[in-house]
Amino acid sequence: MRFEKIKREAERYVKDLSLRTHILVGTPTCGKAAGADEVVRELSSELKRRGIEIPVLEVGCMGLCFAEPLVLIFKPGSFNVVYRNVDSSSVRRLVEGYIEGDDPCLELALGTIEFDEEGAPIIPELKRFEFEKRILLRRCGIVDPTNIMHYIGVGGYSALEKTLHLPREMVIDEIKKSELRGRGGAGFPTGIKWEECAKMQDEPKYVICNADEGDPGAFMDRIILESDPHQMLEGMIIAGYAVNANEGFIYVRAEYQRALEMVRRAKDDAERLGILGKSVMGTEFSFNIQVIEGAGAFVAGEETGLIFAIEGKRSEPRFRPPYPSERGLFGKPTLVDNVKTFSYVPWIIENGWEKFYSIGTEKSKGTAIFTLAGKVKEPGLTEVPMGVTLNTLVYEVAGGPREGKRIKAIQIGGPSGGCIPSSLFHLPVDYDAFLSSGSMMGSGGMIFMDEDDCVVDMARFFLDFIQKESCGKCTMCRIGTLQLFYLLDKITKGEAETQDLTKLKELAEDVKIGSLCGLGRSAPNPILTTLRYFYDEYVAHVEEKKCPALVCKSLIAYFIIPEKCDRACEHCKLTCPVEAVGGNKGEPKYIIQEKCVKCGTCLNVCPPEYSAVIKVSPIKKLKELEIQNYRKE
Numbered sequence: 001m002r003f004e005k006i007k008r009e010a011e012r013y014v015k016d017l018s019l020r021t022h023i024l025v026g027t028p029t030c031g032k033a034a035g036a037d038e039v040v041r042e043l044s045s046e047l048k049r050r051g052i053e054i055p056v057l058e059v060g061c062m063g064l065c066f067a068e069p070l071v072l073i074f075k076p077g078s079f080n081v082v083y084r085n086v087d088s089s090s091v092r093r094l095v096e097g098y099i100e101g102d103d104p105c106l107e108l109a110l111g112t113i114e115f116d117e118e119g120a121p122i123i124p125e126l127k128r129f130e131f132e133k134r135i136l137l138r139r140c141g142i143v144d145p146t147n148i149m150h151y152i153g154v155g156g157y158s159a160l161e162k163t164l165h166l167p168r169e170m171v172i173d174e175i176k177k178s179e180l181r182g183r184g185g186a187g188f189p190t191g192i193k194w195e196e197c198a199k200m201q202d203e204p205k206y207v208i209c210n211a212d213e214g215d216p217g218a219f220m221d222r223i224i225l226e227s228d229p230h231q232m233l234e235g236m237i238i239a240g241y242a243v244n245a246n247e248g249f250i251y252v253r254a255e256y257q258r259a260l261e262m263v264r265r266a267k268d269d270a271e272r273l274g275i276l277g278k279s280v281m282g283t284e285f286s287f288n289i290q291v292i293e294g295a296g297a298f299v300a301g302e303e304t305g306l307i308f309a310i311e312g313k314r315s316e317p318r319f320r321p322p323y324p325s326e327r328g329l330f331g332k333p334t335l336v337d338n339v340k341t342f343s344y345v346p347w348i349i350e351n352g353w354e355k356f357y358s359i360g361t362e363k364s365k366g367t368a369i370f371t372l373a374g375k376v377k378e379p380g381l382t383e384v385p386m387g388v389t390l391n392t393l394v395y396e397v398a399g400g401p402r403e404g405k406r407i408k409a410i411q412i413g414g415p416s417g418g419c420i421p422s423s424l425f426h427l428p429v430d431y432d433a434f435l436s437s438g439s440m441m442g443s444g445g446m447i448f449m450d451e452d453d454c455v456v457d458m459a460r461f462f463l464d465f466i467q468k469e470s471c472g473k474c475t476m477c478r479i480g481t482l483q484l485f486y487l488l489d490k491i492t493k494g495e496a497e498t499q500d501l502t503k504l505k506e507l508a509e510d511v512k513i514g515s516l517c518g519l520g521r522s523a524p525n526p527i528l529t530t531l532r533y534f535y536d537e538y539v540a541h542v543e544e545k546k547c548p549a550l551v552c553k554s555l556i557a558y559f560i561i562p563e564k565c566d567r568a569c570e571h572c573k574l575t576c577p578v579e580a581v582g583g584n585k586g587e588p589k590y591i592i593q594e595k596c597v598k599c600g601t602c603l604n605v606c607p608p609e610y611s612a613v614i615k616v617s618p619i620k621k622l623k624e625l626e627i628q629n630y631r632k633e
């Protein structure tokens with residue numbers, strides 16, 4: 001009854017807002033990094049200066065990170081327009097043109113905004129929206145994450161209200177039938193995990209939301225929590241009801257300060273309205289939540305390690321079974337799910353399992369969220385139905401490669417995933433298809449690599465990360481990953497021999513089998529997949545001492561082509577931090593190889609019309625070039 005009243009009030013708030021001109025500015029972490037705070041300040045002072053009183057709401061991320069800072073102007077009776085890369089100089093034009101006048105300033109726009117039948121935004125000018133299907137992202141960048149009334153007013157917490165009138169088994173059955181699989185990496189069927197936990201007789205029971213997200217290149221969970229935290233909270237309360245738990249924990253890594261701020265605020269607001277805490281929505285069900293600020297350790301994301309961390313111990317994973325659903329936090333049955341997994345729950349309850357089940361492939365249902373990072377034109381975040389191909393993701397959704405380049409591979413799922421070459425871009429995004437390629441979906445972080453990236457160097461980067469993040473409890477992971485790193489380091493330095501490649505493969509396979517937890521077991525994936533698909537690149541490093549992508553510093557050298565070097569230009573010489581550029585004024589410059597630290601400054605500052613600086617590999621090629629080209633000492 002009480003929620004009915006809150007809901008009516010919230011709907012009135014949203015209706016009133018929709019009848020007024022109002023502005024949304026995306027201020028998630030990515031927006032702030034692009035200068036969104038300054039845009040908010042500038043907008044507020046410009047509106048004040050002109051005596052205009054309209055709401056300016058700070059919202060989360062729409063996933064279009066490449067176009068940030070984003071500003072949305074909603075104008076009843078006219079277009080709702082999204083503006084891209086807004087800065088303080090365009091603020092004035094927008095206020096004058098579209099807030100005061102009737103000019104929608106389309107030259108600054110990314111597109112006009114409409115909503116599909118589920119309330120997800122569609123910007124007709126953007127091709128990616130043809131391929132996207134937004135469930136979790138449908139409100140991101142559209143609702144104010146700090147305002148619970150905004151969430152309730154667009155249908156939020158209705159699924160919880162519905163759930164509280166259903167028998168627990170029915171709620172679990174709904175999730176089971178939807179065939180939702182956990183989005184934290186392993187893809188375990190969520191409904192089955194809920195059922196296992198619900199069956200346990202021991203009490204109390206706990207629910208944990210895993211928001212530790214530490215994969216390099218992944219930021220899906222962060223964006224969801226920064227943009228629509230109530231969605232996850234609602235899913236978590238529903239889970240608590242379904243498994244009969246009264247205590248919950250949200251574990252967010254300390255680096256995610258904005259996400260922590262949003263989650264804490266959401267929790268306090270839900271408590272204030274009686275949606276969380278003692279007797280949820282006036283029922284007999286009580287559910288309390290604590291927000292835990294994690295220590296930012298990758299291994300703390302592994303569920304048994306996470307449980308130890310909440311208990312105040314070292315986050316070292318332990319053998320399973322017993323699984324957390326049997327014996328977890330403080331030795332009691334515990335349900336651990338990822339942010340995205342909980343976030344799907346309200347939608348499934350609201351729309352019915354059939355609707356979720358009807359999206360996706362035979363064994364991977366629903367949608368998948370990916371972060372698109374690296375060498376593409378339009379990096380950001382996307383949500384697509386399971387089953388779209390990698391080709392679609394690369395060329396349609398992420399905008400394709402940057403000018404004149406070719407995408408050669410995707411590193412997916414961080415260190416737990418693997419490297420998928422362009423020859424396999426016909427594969428659909430689906431748990432099983434990725435496994436068949438030797439990779440895995442992981443939690444959804446994608447890093448696009450082009451011809452300027454070296455796969456051996458990339459594998460070295462991940463092994464460096466993993467061996468530093470290993471908790472050290474098991475020998476295979478502690479020493480094995482370090483030895484794998486040493487081998488890769490040797491290869492990238494041109495110090496390896498052919499038999500090192502065999503050693504690398506054998507040790508990678510041993511570490512995969514012999515490690516205790518997923519960290520060590522998945523650590524060799526970047527090595528095994530790159531050995532499988534890019535063996536030639538490894539051979540070139542070892543046998544020819546050559547880095548084909550011209551990345552590995554020990555195997556490359558910089559060279560200035562004398563006849564291309566403009567005699568009046570001194571850019572390389574003036575900017576070289578170690579005075580490794582020789583040549584008198586008015587004469588062609590040259591690199592003093594013994595001094596060069598290979599920072600690449602000379603190449604970066606050489607005017608494109610000259611393009612006199614080049615990289616060469618193997619280094620012995622320098623001799624040839626020096627003979628071919630007259631070099632003045």
Ligand SMILES: Cc1cc2nc3c(=O)[nH]c(=O)nc-3n(C[C@H](O)[C@H](O)[C@H](O)COP(=O)(O)O)c2cc1C
Binds near residue numbers: 336518
């Ligand atoms: C090294 C390592 C790190 C992990 N980090 C995370 C993480 O940050 N977030 C997450 O949800 N799951 C992470 N997992 C997976 C969890 O152990 C667990 O499978 C997940 O929380 C279960 O939730 P789900 O069924 O909703 O996916 C990690 C696993 C390993 C091995």
